Amino acid sequence: MSGPIDERDSTWINDGQMGVQVRQGRTTTVGSMEVVRVLPTKGRRTIGGWCFVDLMLPPDVDNPKPMEVGPHPHIGLSTVTWLFEGEALHGDSLGTEQVIRPGQLNLMTAGHGIAHAELSSRGGVHGAQMWIAQPETTRHGPAQFEHQASLPHLDFANGEATLLIGSYDGTDSPARTDSPLVGMELDLRPGACELILHPHFEYGVVPIDQAIKLDEDIVEPGWLGLIEAGPESIRIEAGHGGGRLLFLGGEPLGEKIEMWWNFVARSKEELTDAWRAWQMHDIDRFGPVPSKLARIDGPRPSWVPDK
Ligand code: MN
Numbered sequence: 001m002s003g004p005i006d007e008r009d010s011t012w013i014n015d016g017q018m019g020v021q022v023r024q025g026r027t028t029t030v031g032s033m034e035v036v037r038v039l040p041t042k043g044r045r046t047i048g049g050w051c052f053v054d055l056m057l058p059p060d061v062d063n064p065k066p067m068e069v070g071p072h073p074h075i076g077l078s079t080v081t082w083l084f085e086g087e088a089l090h091g092d093s094l095g096t097e098q099v100i101r102p103g104q105l106n107l108m109t110a111g112h113g114i115a116h117a118e119l120s121s122r123g124g125v126h127g128a129q130m131w132i133a134q135p136e137t138t139r140h141g142p143a144q145f146e147h148q149a150s151l152p153h154l155d156f157a158n159g160e161a162t163l164l165i166g167s168y169d170g171t172d173s174p175a176r177t178d179s180p181l182v183g184m185e186l187d188l189r190p191g192a193c194e195l196i197l198h199p200h201f202e203y204g205v206v207p208i209d210q211a212i213k214l215d216e217d218i219v220e221p222g223w224l225g226l227i228e229a230g231p232e233s234i235r236i237e238a239g240h241g242g243g244r245l246l247f248l249g250g251e252p253l254g255e256k257i258e259m260w261w262n263f264v265a266r267s268k269e270e271l272t273d274a275w276r277a278w279q280m281h282d283i284d285r286f287g288p289v290p291s292k293l294a295r296i297d298g299p300r301p302s303w304v305p306d307k
Contacts, residue, residue, distance in 0.1 A: 020215045020234075025222035030054065032065050033124075036222040038206050040259070044226065047204040048250015049179045051077065051259060052131035055208070055222055058085065059124025067120035070293035073278045073286045074110035076139040076257075076264035078132045078176075080183060081106040081118070082164060084208065084244070086125030092116035093287035096145045102127075105148040105164050107175050109134065113274065114143035117291035128206075128246060130183070132165075133257050133264045138178045148175050154184075158193035159242070161186045166250070169196050181250030188212070188238040188245070195234050195247070203227040203249035205236065210243035212236055261298055268303055275301055 023044065025036040039045075039053040056067065067088055081090065083102045090098045090106050093115040100106045108116060111134065133139075152171050154161040161168070165175040166182035173183075182201070192213075197203060205214050205225040212218075214225040215235055227234055229252065236245075257264055260271045275298045277285040289295075300306065 019228065020217050021226040022214075022217050022219055023224045023226065024220075025055070025224065031068055033067055034065070035129075038222065038224050039204065041224060045259070046133065046253050046257070047202050047226065047248055048181045049132040049135070049253055050130060050181070050183075050204065050248045050250060051133040051257065051264060052129075053204070053206060053224075053246070053248070054129045055206070056125055056127050056129065058126040064124035066123075067118055067125050068293055069118045070296045071115050071117045071289035071291050072262055072296040073113060073115045073274065073298075074108070074262045075113050075270075075274045076110060076134050078107055078109040078134065078178065079116075080130040080132060080165060081127065082130070082185065083125055083127035085127070086123055087121045088125055089119045089121060090116060090145075091290040092145055093289050094143060094145055095290065097290055098145070098147045100147065103151070103162065105151060105175055107146050107148065107165065109138075109144045109176060109178070111139060111141040111143045113277065113285040115278075115286040115289045117289050117293050119291070119293060130248070131264070132178070132181065133253060133259075134178050135253070136255060136266075139264075144176065146176060148173070156186075156188075156193050156195075158191050158238070159186060159188035161247070179250060179253070182248070184247040186236075186245050186247050188236065188243045190238055190240050190242050192235055192237040195236055197227065197231050197233055198249070199232055200229055200251055201249040202229045202252055203234075203247065206246040206248070208244040208246065210239060210241045212238050212243045212245060260301060268301070272301060272304055275304070
């Protein structure tokens, strides 16, 4: 997935407010696909290491728009692909070709550099494309891809969860993590439940199909309910239809990141180096991708003068 170009999205500062905050998502397009961008959002760039959350909308059954994202590069982040409907083929410069279906996790960690492409197999897809910023300790390291077809399930009084990545209440996902975090899909039945929180984590709750009540606030599908670090639990209430939601959290990153296009770095120079390497077909950094789709050129960064 291609990320934010807008420079408003390029730096972040935590505002340090307490309690639950609610932010609306905004609709944008990635290729021919409409998405709801949940993160980054106004005044908020990261939740733990999570730095990018796009929701791919449910396909229009009469006119499904395929997910067709040609070869493009990433640095300094892990991409988390999670589908609710449909299936997609991932190909990357490590030579991976992997079909992903609902309930399975594709986790691609870029480190110093990777390139990949994504193509929905038939019809459209409904799901989430998320990024996790890598910490200083691993962001210059080698790229890696993993597919997790079998993930831990957790039962709550009021629903169940699939643990995509990280840890929750003593259960660990088999997926790689570079920083302390959690990513879960929660499927709630009507009614309220209390979720245990790690007091050192900040969290984002993203309803997918139904509005939910987070503590005292209503959070609509495609919106973000933010919970700052501190509380040991939070009350989530689903309405008559229950609700599916993403529950993301982590230890605050504690590093100022620079985010531009498909790159997460720490400076404009690093972003420029990665952009040049992609534009110049530097195959040592971004190798060839097994994909029939056209390669996506990077836009010239606004801070790089036009020759
Ligand atoms: Mn991508």
